[in-house]
Amino acid sequence: KAGVTQTPRYLIKTRGQQVTLSCSPISGHRSVSWYQQTPGQGLQFLFEYFSETQRNKGNFPGRFSGRQFSNSRSEMNVSTLELGDSALYLCASSLASSNTEAFFGQGTRLTVV
Amino acid sequence: KQEVTQIPAALSVPEGENLVLNCSFTDSAIYNLQWFRQDPGKGLTSLLLIQSSQREQTSGRLNASLDKSSGRSTLYIAASQPGDSATYLCAVNRDDKIIFGKGTRLHILP
Numbered sequence: 001k002a003g004v005t006q007t008p009r010y011l012i013k014t015r016g017q018q019v020t021l022s023c024s025p026i027s028g029h030r031s032v033s034w035y036q037q038t039p040g041q042g043l044q045f046l047f048e049y050f051s052e053t054q055r056n057k058g059n060f061p062g063r064f065s066g067r068q069f070s071n072s073r074s075e076m077n078v079s080t081l082e083l084g085d086s087a088l089y090l091c092a093s094s095l096a097s098s099n100t101e102a103f104f105g106q107g108t109r110l111t112v113v
Numbered sequence: 114k115q116e117v118t119q120i121p122a123a124l125s126v127p128e129g130e131n132l133v134l135n136c137s138f139t140d141s142a143i144y145n146l147q148w149f150r151q152d153p154g155k156g157l158t159s160l161l162l163i164q165s166s167q168r169e170q171t172s173g174r175l176n177a178s179l180d181k182s183s184g185r186s187t188l189y190i191a192a193s194q195p196g197d198s199a200t201y202l203c204a205v206n207r208d209d210k211i212i213f214g215k216g217t218r219l220h221i222l223p
Contacts, residue, residue, distance in 0.1 A: 004156075006156075031209065033209070033210075033211065035211075035213075042213060042214075042215045042216070043202070043204075043213040044213075045210050045211060045212070048209045048210060050209070055209050056208060056209045056210045058210070088154075090156055090157065092157075092211070101145075101147065101159055101162045102147060102159065102204075102206070102211060103159060104149070104156045104157035104158075104159070105156050106155060106156040107155070107156045109154070
């Protein structure tokens, strides 16, 4: 059974550009959530999707957005990149919702120069 | 606002010792608590999940306990090995949002 797959693994972008990250959840999982990990702030929740609907959102600016497709795959978009957006972005999938175990992908390392 | 704290931030112990990692959270209204392991530059590996109605979970040399009323959880690692060296993260889940602690960096000395 394949795990959570995130692409690409590494990305270098220039300030002001935009970027799209992809996450394919474990087969059968319908909930996908996104997290940003930085050395200073640790892991912070971005947003969570279930059946193509955003159910919860963290405290990030509107430059951070996401969506989920009918096959549960999810994308995260960051527009007008800033140096401070450099981080490891992690995606997690779970079967349904809060009572179920979350499984994480290997992450996408984004570097903004 | 839920806050998760992990103490200590870093820990070095000789191989073979048993050890305990601590996690505390401020809001006891959680659905579950999960312990993860993270190796440098990698994603998170789920170790143990404890539902809010449970007191503990065991997997191999790992045992996690949960005291929801006091807002505490511990991860016990028996007979530590160099391969256990990693960062261990505690996370609480409520309303489809996971709140993480900053982690404990564990180094097992050969």
